[in-house]
Amino acid sequence: MWQRGYHRAVSSLSLRGIRKTLGANAILKGIDLEVPDGSLTVLVGPSGCGKSTLLRTIAGLESPDTGVITLGDRDVTRAEPRDRDIAMVFQSYALYPHLTVRENLAFGLRLRKEPEKLIRARIEEVSAMLGLDTLLDRLPRDMSGGQRQRVAMGRAIARRPKLFLFDEPLSNLDAALRNQVRVEIKKLHATLGATMIYVTHDQVEAMTLADQLVVLSAGTIEQNGPPLTVYAQPVSRFVAEFLGSPSMNFLEATVAKDTRTLRAEGLSLTLDPARFVSLKPDQRVLVGLRPHDVQPALDGPAMLTLAIDVVEAMGFEAFAHGHVAGSHFIARLSSEAHALPKPGDTLGLTLADDRVYLFDPESRRSLARSVP
Amino acid sequence: MTPLQRPPPLPWRMAAHAAVIAAVGFALYPVLWVVSLALDGAQRPSGRALPWPVAPSLDHFRAVLFAHSREGTWLFARQLTNSIVVSAMTALTAIAIATPAAYALARFPKFVGAQSGTKALLATQMFPGVASAIPLYILLDKLHLLDTQLGLILVYATTAVPFAIFQLRGAFESIPKDLEEAAMVDGATRLQAFVRVVLPAARPALAVTALFAFMSAWNEFILAATFLSHESAFTLPVALQRHVGEYDAAWGRFAAGSIIVSLPVMALFYALQKNLVGGLTSGGVKG
Ligand SMILES: Nc1ncnc2c1ncn2[C@@H]1O[C@H](COP(=O)(O)OP(=O)(O)OP(=O)(O)O)[C@@H](O)[C@H]1O
Ligand SMILES: [Mg+2]
Numbered sequence: 001m002w003q004r005g006y007h008r009a010v011s012s013l014s015l016r017g018i019r020k021t022l023g024a025n026a027i028l029k030g031i032d033l034e035v036p037d038g039s040l041t042v043l044v045g046p047s048g049c050g051k052s053t054l055l056r057t058i059a060g061l062e063s064p065d066t067g068v069i070t071l072g073d074r075d076v077t078r079a080e081p082r083d084r085d086i087a088m089v090f091q092s093y094a095l096y097p098h099l100t101v102r103e104n105l106a107f108g109l110r111l112r113k114e115p116e117k118l119i120r121a122r123i124e125e126v127s128a129m130l131g132l133d134t135l136l137d138r139l140p141r142d143m144s145g146g147q148r149q150r151v152a153m154g155r156a157i158a159r160r161p162k163l164f165l166f167d168e169p170l171s172n173l174d175a176a177l178r179n180q181v182r183v184e185i186k187k188l189h190a191t192l193g194a195t196m197i198y199v200t201h202d203q204v205e206a207m208t209l210a211d212q213l214v215v216l217s218a219g220t221i222e223q224n225g226p227p228l229t230v231y232a233q234p235v236s237r238f239v240a241e242f243l244g245s246p247s248m249n250f251l252e253a254t255v256a257k258d259t260r261t262l263r264a265e266g267l268s269l270t271l272d273p274a275r276f277v278s279l280k281p282d283q284r285v286l287v288g289l290r291p292h293d294v295q296p297a298l299d300g301p302a303m304l305t306l307a308i309d310v311v312e313a314m315g316f317e318a319f320a321h322g323h324v325a326g327s328h329f330i331a332r333l334s335s336e337a338h339a340l341p342k343p344g345d346t347l348g349l350t351l352a353d354d355r356v357y358l359f360d361p362e363s364r365r366s367l368a369r370s371v372p
Numbered sequence: 373m374t375p376l377q378r379p380p381p382l383p384w385r386m387a388a389h390a391a392v393i394a395a396v397g398f399a400l401y402p403v404l405w406v407v408s409l410a411l412d413g414a415q416r417p418s419g420r421a422l423p424w425p426v427a428p429s430l431d432h433f434r435a436v437l438f439a440h441s442r443e444g445t446w447l448f449a450r451q452l453t454n455s456i457v458v459s460a461m462t463a464l465t466a467i468a469i470a471t472p473a474a475y476a477l478a479r480f481p482k483f484v485g486a487q488s489g490t491k492a493l494l495a496t497q498m499f500p501g502v503a504s505a506i507p508l509y510i511l512l513d514k515l516h517l518l519d520t521q522l523g524l525i526l527v528y529a530t531t532a533v534p535f536a537i538f539q540l541r542g543a544f545e546s547i548p549k550d551l552e553e554a555a556m557v558d559g560a561t562r563l564q565a566f567v568r569v570v571l572p573a574a575r576p577a578l579a580v581t582a583l584f585a586f587m588s589a590w591n592e593f594i595l596a597a598t599f600l601s602h603e604s605a606f607t608l609p610v611a612l613q614r615h616v617g618e619y620d621a622a623w624g625r626f627a628a629g630s631i632i633v634s635l636p637v638m639a640l641f642y643a644l645q646k647n648l649v650g651g652l653t654s655g656g657v658k659g
Contacts, residue, residue: 061553082559094550098572107568108558159558 010072011162011195012037013058018067020053027053028064029219035163035212040189040196042227044206044242045216051199052091054216055165058197059088071162082111087156088165091172093148095140101127101151102136108159126154129188146177153185157192164196170205182208203243207231215239237364240288240357246319248288249329252361255283262287264325266305272354276367279358285367288357291319291330294349302348306331308341320347409627432628436615441603447611454521455590455607456636461525462589463582466532470581473533474540475566479549493534501531505598512599519605527595532585539584543577544570576647583644587637608633 013035020028027050035041043051056062058069060081069077076084087108095104102123109119127133130150140148149169156164166185170178182205189196189209200206206213206227213227215238223230223239234240240248253264259279262269269287271279279285294304306329308322318333318340331349333340341347358367379385404423413429439447477486508527509518517523547570555565571578593609600606606614612629615622 056553059553059557061556080561081553081556082561084557086557088554088557090550090554092548092550094548094554096551096555096569096573098575107555111559111564155558 010037012072013163013195013197014068014070015058016068016070018054018057018064018069020050020057020062020064022053022062027219028057031067031219031221033214033221033224035195035197038193038195039211040186040198040209041212041214042206042210043197043199043214043216044201044203045222046242047201049216050219051201051216052167055088055167055197055199058163059086059165060084085162086165087159087161087163089152089156089167089169091168093140093152093172095148095151095155097140100137100139101132101143101154104140104151105132105136105154105158107155122158122160126158129157129191130154145172145174146181149173149181153188157188162195164194166196166198168200169198170200170202178202178205185209203245207243215242233366233368234357235366237286237288237359237366240359240366244290244292246291246330246332248290248357249324249327250359251287251289251325251327251329253285253287253325255279255281255285257281266307266325267303269303269351269356271356271358275354275369276358277369279367284361286359286361286364288359289329289351290355291332293352293355294331295352296333297348297350300350303351304329304349306347306349308343308345308347310343311340313340322347406627406630409623410631412624414624432622432624433632435622435625436629436632445604447603447606450604451606451608451611454605455609455633457521458524458528458607459586459589461521462528462532463586465525465529466536466585467578467582469529469533470536470540471571471578474537475544475570477537477541478544493537496530496534497538501527501592502594505595508595509598518599519602521605523599524589524596524607527599528585528589528592532588536581536585539581540574540577543574543581547573579644579647583640586640590633590637 013033015031015033015035018028018031019026031054033041043054045051053062057064060076060079060083063078067077068075071084071086096107099107105123105126106119109122114122123136127136130153132147132150132154135143135147135151140151143151149172152169169185170181173181185198186209198205198209200209210227212224213230214224215222215230217238223235230239231243234243237250241250251264251267253262253267253269255261256263259281260271260273262271262285264287267287273279289304297303304324306320306322306324308320310321311333312319312321316334320331320333320341322329322331331347359365360367380388401423408423408425410432411428411430412425413427413431414425437448441447476483477490480486512518512523512527515523517526551569551573552562552565555569556562560568590607591609592607593613596607596610597613600610603611603614608629612626612633615625615629
C-alpha cells in the first residue's frame, strides 16, 4: 500500500515579491509566502481577492510580472507548468470528458511515458484509496458530482507530484458531502505527507484543514499563521470579521478618562490594560466582540444592553440579533428554549473571560499589544 | 425537466401530435411523389393526387445506374466517384484549415488581425457563390482546372472554410479552458493539450462541421454545372439534371437519380445523429 511520505525530495514552496497585473488591474500586489515541506497551507479571502490567480501563478498557468517562485531547491518562476511537478485540482474538476476514469487517472503518467506496469499499479492504489474501483470504466458524464470530485483528486494523487494545489475543490458539492470530503482530504494529507496549498472561501474548511492559514485581501497577504492564532489574534478588522461565524460584532466606543474603560450608549467595558497598546482619554476605538464570547448577565452587572429584533433558535444554541449602541449585534445564547428572550426584549450581556478586540477606526489595525 | 413536473393535459397533447403529424405530412408529400415517380414505369407523371406508382418497376433505377457513355465508360460509377472525392476533399480541406484557425480565434481573440480577419470572413459569407461564378470560371480556365476535381474542391473550399471556422470557433469557445490547463499541469505541451484533450472534446462539432461541408459540396449544382462540361467529369447533381434535358424530360429517371443521390447523405446523417443531438463535453466540468 501507500507509503507515508512517498517521496522525501524536499518540496517546500517559497514565493517572493510576486506581482501580477491582468489587463489594467493589479491582482497580486507583492506576495511573500513560505509553504513548508509537507504542510497544508490554506489560502482564504473574499471573492476576487486573487486566490485563484495566485494558485495559477504557482502552477505556471500565469507568469508573474515580478517575483521569484522556488519549489524545493529549484527556481521555477519561468518554468512551463509541465516541468514543475505540480498537480492541481480545479474547482470545475476539469475531467477529460472523452476519457474513462481509468484514463483520466493515467493521463499524466502516460504523458510522462511511465511504464504500463507502474501506471496500472498507481491506478489500483489510487482507486483503492478513494473508492473508485467500481467507476474505473465510466465516463465523467455518467458520474455524480461527488464521484467526479474524487476522480479529480485521484488524478492529482496518481502522479505523486511535489506539490498539490486545490482551488475550491468542494464548492460544487452539497453541504453534507462537503463535510465528509473535507475530513477525507485532511486524512489524505496525513497519509501522503505531501505539501498542499488549498484555496477556499469557506472559513470552516480554512480553520479545520490548515496547518498554515493565509488570509488574502485585495492581492496582499493580510495575515498568515496557525489558524487558531489567526483566529485569536487577528491583526485587523478585516481578518477578525472574516473568521468566525456569525461574524464578529463591531461597536464604536470612546475611551474614558481612566484609559481603561470603554463607553458608548448601552456599553460599558473595563479592559485589561496589559493587553492593549496605551490608550488615550477620549480616543475613538472600534470594539470587536464575537457572538460566542458574550453571555446573558444573570447576576452581575451588564456590560452591554442588547435590544433584540430577532431570535434564531437552532436547538442546541440560539442567536439573538439586535442592536447595541446603534450597531447591529449578534449574541449566541446557549440556553434552553424556555429561557430564550423574545423580540422587543432587552438583554443584559457580559463578556466571557476577557475576549474583547480593539481596532483603530481609521487604519482598522488591531490595537492589541501581542499581535504577532 | 424535473421528474415531478406534470405531463400536459391529454387534449393538449393530442393537439400537439396532430400538428406534428400534419407538418410531417406536409414535408413528406413531395418526397413521396418523387419516390412514386421513380418506381413508376409509365413515361409521364400520372397527375394523380395520391403518390402511388401506376405501373411499378425498377427500370428508371436501372437506367440511371447502368448508363454508359459513347466510349463505354460506366458513367454512374465515374460520376459517383467524382462526387465522393470532391465532397470528401472539400470537407477534409475545410476541417484541416478551419480547425487551427477557429482554435486561434477562440483562445487568443486579441491577436493582430483577429477582429478584421473575422469580419472579412463574415463578408465572404454574405455573397452567394454564384455571384463569383464568372471570375472563378476565368480563374479556373487560366489554371487549367476546369473539368477537374481539384478545381471544384478549391472553389467549394472557399465557402466551406469560413463557414467551418465560425462553427468551430463556437465549439472551441464552449470547451472550458480548464480542460487544457489541467492537461498542461498534468504534463502536456500546449500542442499535446490541443490534440489529446481539445480535439477529442470537439469531436461532435468537428463531425457536424465536416458533414455540412460534405453535404453542401455533394448537393451543389450551379457552380459544378458552370465549371464541368465533360460527362465523365460531372458530379451527380449535374448528371441528374441532364436527365431533364432539352429534348425530353425523363422525370422517372430524374426521380430515381434524386433518390440515389440522397441516400449517402441520409446514411451519413444516420451515422452521425448521436453527434448531432448531444455533445460529448458534458460531464467534464462542474456537477
Ligand atoms: N484575465 C483577466 N483580466 C483581468 N482581470 C482578471 C482576469 N482574470 C481575473 N481577473 C480579476 O482578478 C481578480 C482576482 O481573480 P481571482 O480569480 O484570482 O479571484 P479569487 O480570489 O479566486 O475569487 P473567487 O473566490 O471568486 O474564485 C478578480 O477581480 C478578477 O476580476
Ligand atoms: Mg477563484
